[in-house]
Amino acid sequence: xxxxxxxxxxxxxxxxxxxxxxxxxxxxxxxxxxxxxxxxxxxxxxxxxxxxxxxxxxxxxxxxxxxxxxxxxxxxxxxxxxxxxxxxxxxxxxxxxxxxxxxxxxxxxxxxxxxxxxxxxxxxxxxxxxxxxxxxxxxxxxxxxxxxxxxxxxxxxxxxxxxxxxxxxxxxxxxxxxxxxxxxxxxxxxxxxxxxxxxxxxxxxxxxxxxxxxxxxxxxxxxxxxxxxxxxxxxxxxxxxxxxxxxxxxxxxxxxxxxxxxxxxxxxxxxxxxxxxxxxxxxxxxxxxxxxxxxxxxxxxxxxxxxxxxxxxxxxxxxxxxxxxxxxxxxxxxxxxxxxxxxxxxxxxxxxxxxxxxxxxxxxxxxxxxxxxxxxxxxxxxxxxxxxxxxxxxxxxxxxxxxxxxxxxxxxxxxxxxxxxxxxxxxxxxxxxxx
Amino acid sequence: xxxxxxxxxxxxxxxxxxxxxxxxxxxxxxxxxxxxxxxxxxxxxxxxxxxxxxxxxxxxxxxxxxxxxxxxxxxxxxxxxxxxxxxxxxxxxxxxxxxxxxxxxxxxxxxxxxxxxxxxxxxxxxxxxxxxxxxxxxxxxxxxxxxxxxxxxxxxxxxxxxxxxxxxxxxxxxxxxxxxxxxxxxxxxxxxxxxxxxxxxxxxxxxxxxxxxxxxxxxxxxxxxxxxxxxxxxxxxxxxxxxxxxxxxxxxxxxxxxxxxxxxxxxxxxxxxxxxxxxxxxxxxxxxxxxxxxxxxxxxxxxxxxxxxxxxxxxxxxxxxxxxxxxxxxxxxxxxxxxxxxxxxxxxxxxxxxxxxxxxxxxxxxxxxxxxxxxxxxxxxxxxxxxxxxxxxxxxxxxxxxxxxxxxxxx
Numbered sequence: 001x002x003x004x005x006x007x008x009x010x011x012x013x014x015x016x017x018x019x020x021x022x023x024x025x026x027x028x029x030x031x032x033x034x035x036x037x038x039x040x041x042x043x044x045x046x047x048x049x050x051x052x053x054x055x056x057x058x059x060x061x062x063x064x065x066x067x068x069x070x071x072x073x074x075x076x077x078x079x080x081x082x083x084x085x086x087x088x089x090x091x092x093x094x095x096x097x098x099x100x101x102x103x104x105x106x107x108x109x110x111x112x113x114x115x116x117x118x119x120x121x122x123x124x125x126x127x128x129x130x131x132x133x134x135x136x137x138x139x140x141x142x143x144x145x146x147x148x149x150x151x152x153x154x155x156x157x158x159x160x161x162x163x164x165x166x167x168x169x170x171x172x173x174x175x176x177x178x179x180x181x182x183x184x185x186x187x188x189x190x191x192x193x194x195x196x197x198x199x200x201x202x203x204x205x206x207x208x209x210x211x212x213x214x215x216x217x218x219x220x221x222x223x224x225x226x227x228x229x230x231x232x233x234x235x236x237x238x239x240x241x242x243x244x245x246x247x248x249x250x251x252x253x254x255x256x257x258x259x260x261x262x263x264x265x266x267x268x269x270x271x272x273x274x275x276x277x278x279x280x281x282x283x284x285x286x287x288x289x290x291x292x293x294x295x296x297x298x299x300x301x302x303x304x305x306x307x308x309x310x311x312x313x314x315x316x317x318x319x320x321x322x323x324x325x326x327x328x329x330x331x332x333x334x335x336x337x338x339x340x341x342x343x344x345x346x347x348x349x350x351x352x353x354x355x356x357x358x359x360x361x362x363x364x365x366x367x368x369x370x371x372x373x374x375x376x377x378x379x380x381x382x383x384x385x386x387x388x389x390x391x392x393x394x395x396x397x398x399x400x401x402x403x404x405x406x407x408x409x410x411x412x413x414x415x416x417x418x419x420x421x422x423x424x425x426x427x428x429x430x431x432x433x434x435x
Numbered sequence: 436x437x438x439x440x441x442x443x444x445x446x447x448x449x450x451x452x453x454x455x456x457x458x459x460x461x462x463x464x465x466x467x468x469x470x471x472x473x474x475x476x477x478x479x480x481x482x483x484x485x486x487x488x489x490x491x492x493x494x495x496x497x498x499x500x501x502x503x504x505x506x507x508x509x510x511x512x513x514x515x516x517x518x519x520x521x522x523x524x525x526x527x528x529x530x531x532x533x534x535x536x537x538x539x540x541x542x543x544x545x546x547x548x549x550x551x552x553x554x555x556x557x558x559x560x561x562x563x564x565x566x567x568x569x570x571x572x573x574x575x576x577x578x579x580x581x582x583x584x585x586x587x588x589x590x591x592x593x594x595x596x597x598x599x600x601x602x603x604x605x606x607x608x609x610x611x612x613x614x615x616x617x618x619x620x621x622x623x624x625x626x627x628x629x630x631x632x633x634x635x636x637x638x639x640x641x642x643x644x645x646x647x648x649x650x651x652x653x654x655x656x657x658x659x660x661x662x663x664x665x666x667x668x669x670x671x672x673x674x675x676x677x678x679x680x681x682x683x684x685x686x687x688x689x690x691x692x693x694x695x696x697x698x699x700x701x702x703x704x705x706x707x708x709x710x711x712x713x714x715x716x717x718x719x720x721x722x723x724x725x726x727x728x729x730x731x732x733x734x735x736x737x738x739x740x741x742x743x744x745x746x747x748x749x750x751x752x753x754x755x756x757x758x759x760x761x762x763x764x765x766x767x768x769x770x771x772x773x774x775x776x777x778x779x780x781x782x783x784x785x786x787x788x789x790x791x792x793x794x795x796x797x798x799x800x801x802x803x804x805x806x807x808x809x810x811x812x813x814x815x816x817x818x819x820x821x822x823x824x825x826x827x828x829x830x831x832x833x834x835x836x837x838x839x840x841x842x843x844x845x846x
Contacts (some may be wrong), residue, residue: 033473037829098471137477149485149835151727151780157483199724200481200839207723208789208838210481259841261721264790265798272797274720274841369476409475 028348029222030102030161032091032133033411035402037367038317039194039218040133040165041286042311045069045292045334048083052382052397055308055336059244060407061228064391066113068126069292070244071184071226074174075117077122078427079391084110085421095406102132108419117318118297124186130287131193146183153398155203160337166192166218166253166426167288174226184226188298190251191219200318212261212274215319218285219251230376238399240298248290250313255283255320283320288313304339305396306359314366329368335361355384357397370408377402378415391425442498459470486718488834490727493708493825496807497690499762501702504578504680505656508815511567511642511681514559515812516746517739519697520556520688521820523842525587525653527576527689529639530661531677532621532630538672539667540612546615548608548640549673551601552656556747556816557648561602566645568607569595572638581680583701589641607662611744615663639678651748653816665747683817694826695732698810700749700818702766706808708832719838720749725772725788726837727754730830732821733782749811749820752784756804768813787833 035041047067049056066081067073085108092099109128116122137160148154172186192395194213219416226246234241259274289312296306310333317328344350358381365374378401385394396418403413503509504527511526528548534634559565573590594614600606621633644651660673683703691697698706706729714720729752740746753771773786794800811818823830 033477036473036477057455093472095472095475097474137473138471139474139477141483143483147485148483149487149724149837154483156483160477198481198841201485202723206787207837208793210721210723212721212839212841214836214841263793263797265794268799272720356826411473 001217006367006391017182024057030091031089031137032130032403032415033093033100033137034413035133036129036160038139038319038325039041039287040131041164042131042312042331042366043129043165043250045128045224048397049355049357049384049393049397050337050340050356051395051399051419052322052380052384053306053339053400054335054359054378054380055294055306055337056292056335057294057306058226058266058292058308059228059296060304060306061230061242061244061395064393064425065390065395066111066124066127068111068124068170070170070228071124071186071224072174072228072244072246073226074113074122074124074172074181074184074283075176075182076119076174078118079112079425080112080114080427082112082424083421084108085395085419087417089309089415089417090330093411094355094413095411095428096409102136106132106134112267116131117157120176122174124170124174124260126168126170126172128168128170129167129192129435130166131192132191132242133162134165134244136161138190150204150206154207156207157201159199159201159202159238161197162195163197164193164195166190166194168222170222170224172224182226182228184224184228186224186226188222188224189219190222190253191217193217208264210261214256214257216255216283216285218255220251220252220287222251222287223249225249233298238300240296240300242296242413243294245291245293245294247292250289250316251287253287255282255284255285256293257283257320284318284322286318286322287314288312288316290375304341305336307336308336309334309383327367327369329364331364331375333363335359335389345405353388354384355386355393357382357384365403369410372405372408372410374404374410376404376415380421393423393425395419395421395423397421458824471811476489481841483723484719484838484840485837485838486834486838488496488710488716488718488836490708490710490825493706493712493832494733495696495704495824496707496762497696497704499702499705499738499766500553500764501583501813502579502581502767503583503615503682503701503815504581504678506555506813506815507657507682508553508653508655509679510558510651510653510683510815510817511644512559512565512676513648514645514651514744515649515687515783516558516819517741518689518691518735518821519685521686522651522817523563523644524817525589525644526642526654527572527578527581527587527639527678527682528642528659528676529572529637529678530674531616531617532633532637533674534673535623536620536672537663539665540614540615540619540663542617542619542671543612544615544663544665546610546618547671548610549660549662549664550652551604551817552605552606553653553655553656555604556653557602557650557745558653558747558817560741560744561650562743563601563649564584564601564610565648565650566597566599566650567595567648568593568643568645568755569610570640570641571630572637573613573638576678577637577678578678578680582813583683583703585680585682585686587641587643588638589643594640594832605658615798620657626652630649640822645821649744650781651817654814666807667737676726684699691821692735694828695735695821695823697807698757698820698822700816701813702768706822706824706832707805709805710834712792714796714811717792717836717838719840721841722789722792722796722836724837725792727786727788728804728833729784729786730827730832731777731784732823735821743792743826745815745816747811747820751775751812752787752808752810754776755807755809757807764831768809798833811843 023415227316
């Protein structure tokens, strides 16, 4: 039990540190250039054990690992569970004019699930990202003579570094109606800053560089609903067919924006508010509705095959000024994956200590630029390392994919990465009959 | 690899295994190469704005007390400038009386005035000679407190009449024995208050230009001396100038165009302007450059000069920040807040005011001062120029403001 608490504290510390974005500046902090648009790249609710299958896991339940994918799972909880981890993604991006290579180290999430009534009623407390902005762009512009105050042409460069994103602090409940049907509901506080750090540098020393930050703080409330149904003995006496779904309602964010700039005054630097929150006035960003449905078939206790469809209504997105963005497009994601558990309950051999996952997904993307959907094809594989002395495990999942296209001078990204998640499971508040 | 398998085989070591992977991946992906991609859809987050602001509160000031003594140069001569009128400069000189400089001063010794002239700063007809009378002064004067428009207190005693000076860089004028004897009396005065007697009773000489002169000389004060030579000596003893100054009188000044002003380096006429410094007036708080531009009427300056005539070259302008109270007193030209050289392509003076504006906007610096603009230097040479004022159609004094509008492109 002491180990369990210590581990939760460790995971929590790592997760909160990463959420606080305390990584060194410009190191492992730049992600996809596409996160420049909107509020950043959407991040799906996922179960770490389904990640290697390319699925979110809305219809894959695991007794020993916490899952954010479907609130209905929490009603089936028997063990107290906690999970958290880190992601490392590498982006090799190209377009017709250049290339870049960026890496990004981020926290996945932190989640703890506790049974109130075992296999009947449970609750989940989690902190997870739902979008992440992480990019760095660089542009050079030459203003011709007559277009500036300079007698000659004026060269300037603009570096734009974006970070931040929306996070969800969620407290949810799940309830099971017997062995087959579970439902769940999770209200949440959605919050987080979107930051743009811009630097304007000139080709002439006669012009002072301008550095300023545009910070948009967001706050709103979200609601998620989940349902899960398990039917057994479909084709044989050992098989299960699981059906799951979750709906996340649109989130209206109350947003406050300000612009600050560092000014050289005398021998020092002073941060001044260029435009205050009051001058901007309140903004309203609207995050879209999301629906995910999945189907998992387990012919026996070793194999699982699952498929999922995700839909996000990004055409309903509204920016800070309550305006729709014409580059937003409804997002569809289709995924299939499989899972192999060699020796459930018997992990005495080396290869039986692992769970094996693999899958593939197609994502139509939430962006449509110059007539092109920014699609993603992603291949996933993973290992679950089981602990022989406890119910805990470590999931290590790898993925490789291609996003975007070079057509119309858009950006094609090769993405590879790894996620490491620590899954803790203990039977808490249990008094043994024999001391 | 063996170690990894060992760790994997021992489930209790799973946290160690995870840490092992994290460290390994950090090492593998430690390098970044942020390049330039996505310009087709990454909009500009900023827009460079270029604005021009006319300076409305602009005039000239000619009420500032201007002192002309003990500067690097003193001017003497006369010139009919078609733009700036007839300029008459009278030089004032007084020798030192240091006994260490001269061993013996015999009754039949000779006394000379050596003038070091800067031909590069001649004002007028370079082919003409200037004719001076060296006239004895008749009352006490002090170089430090000599105002440029004070009339020179000359006596009727013309010490040297009608000496002519051409374009040479040095001239030696012999002074009469009577003047030497007057000086010698103070030199050999052995009373305790000799210096005081000399100061209050020996007034020095005035270089008074005569009519017909058409050139003003710039006389270097440190290179000019009074020389003494006894009959048997082969060398000269020399005394430096104890006090020196000059008076300037301007007459017949043409009215000129109302869209430009005369500006003189001796502060007798300066430009005086101001403009509001706040966010609204500047149009932005992200100021990359705030440039003040003053235009010189080069066409009139050069187009009206007769052949073989020149003005001391003006290539620099300065701005001072002064409160209205400070303008009631003289300033000696030190402590200029801004200085710039002329842009010879368009004959403009361009001052970079960016740091100052930022200091007012963000650093709490006072903006109660006004801008006082003058040219070149107040060093005893008569510098003159013509600057367009705010009546000009195009070349009016203006601020060129380059700023960054931060809201463009923000989602």
